[in-house]
Amino acid sequence: MSKVVDEVVAANEAYARGFGPRSGLALPPARQFAILTCMDARLDPAKYAGLAEGDAHVIRNAGGRATDDAIRSLVISHKLLGTREWFVIHHTNCGMELFTDEVIADLLDDDLSTASFDGHVWSNPHHEGGHAAGHFIKWHTIKNQEASVVQDVRRIREHSLVPASVPIYGYVYDVKTGLLHEVKAATEAGRTLANPGAVAIKT
Ligand SMILES: [Zn+2]
Numbered sequence: 001m002s003k004v005v006d007e008v009v010a011a012n013e014a015y016a017r018g019f020g021p022r023s024g025l026a027l028p029p030a031r032q033f034a035i036l037t038c039m040d041a042r043l044d045p046a047k048y049a050g051l052a053e054g055d056a057h058v059i060r061n062a063g064g065r066a067t068d069d070a071i072r073s074l075v076i077s078h079k080l081l082g083t084r085e086w087f088v089i090h091h092t093n094c095g096m097e098l099f100t101d102e103v104i105a106d107l108l109d110d111d112l113s114t115a116s117f118d119g120h121v122w123s124n125p126h127h128e129g130g131h132a133a134g135h136f137i138k139w140h141t142i143k144n145q146e147a148s149v150v151q152d153v154r155r156i157r158e159h160s161l162v163p164a165s166v167p168i169y170g171y172v173y174d175v176k177t178g179l180l181h182e183v184k185a186a187t188e189a190g191r192t193l194a195n196p197g198a199v200a201i202k203t
Contacts (some may be wrong), residue, residue, distance in 0.1 A: 004123075025054035030173060033057075034077045036152070037089040038064040042068070042175050045089075049180075057083060063096035064089055065140040066152035075161045078112065088152045089184065091173040096142040108134035145172050148185045153190040164193035 013077040034057035035045050044061040045051060045058045059073045066088065077083045103122055107115050109132050111124040157170055170186020173179070 001180050008056060009116075022130060029054065029056045029077075029081060029083055031055045032083050033085040033087070034059065034074060034083045035089055036066065036070050036074065036156075037087075037173075038062065038089050038091055038120045040092060040094065040175075043089075048178060049087075049171060057081070062096060063140055063142055063148070064091075064152070065096075065142075065148070066155045067140060071156060071159055071162070074156065075159075078163065078166055079161075081084055084163055084166060086156070086168045086190075087110060087171060088149055088156070088168060088190075089171045089180065090142070090145050090149050090152075091175055092145060093146065093175050094142055096140070098143055099139075099143075101137075101139045105132075105134035105137070106141055146183045146185070149186045154185040157190050157193075167192045 016059030026168060031051075036059045037045055039042060039060045039062055039166070045060075049056070053059070054089050057073070057077045059070050061067060061070055074083075074086060077086075082158045098117065099122060105169075107122055107124055108130045111126050111128055111130045113126050115129070117124045149172060153170045156162055166189075170183040170190060171180045172183055174181060
């Protein structure tokens with residue numbers, strides 16, 4: 001048996017022993033919000049955003065990008081489970097900044113085992129045959145964290161299945177300090193469009 005499997009099963013048994021009142025939690029998130037963030041192992045949304053079980057939806061993928069599948073989850077989160085506010089949270093030192101679509105596609109084309117990174121360039125330790133399929137995937141890499149947050153908030157805001165009443169806030173999490181920094185241009189792009197008429201009257 002894998003060491004990791006043993007550790008996970010043991011940790012789970014200890015967790016379940018102290019499960020207590022969590023058994024009565026409702027399915028819809030009690031605090032009615034959702035976070036879209038990166039899968040990076042250094043990020044723990046429950047800790048950095050103060051979540052307990054049952055509080056909020058957390059949707060994670062590489063980069064915390066607003067992919068079709070992330071939007072699918074957000075739409076379910078609001079439409080069926082009642083969340084009313086959404087956060088898009090990217091972070092400093094994201095692995096998605098360290099490669100391009102071409103780089104990962106070329107690496108995969110050559111070999112499928114884990115590549116290594118010397119701080120500048122990725123390379124394959126083995127060359128035992130890969131597959132060309134990577135050339136046909138959009139990997140959603142990131143060039144600039146703040147720009148990617150704005151891009152993702154805008155994409156969600158403009159999606160035809162996202163109601164204008166859900167505000168979307170944009171943040172970058174700093175892996176050196178644990179602090180969330182607001183990306184004002186993203187939050188601005190994600191503001192609710194509930195009263196577009198009010199703006200029109202003023203101008
Ligand atoms: Zn990341």
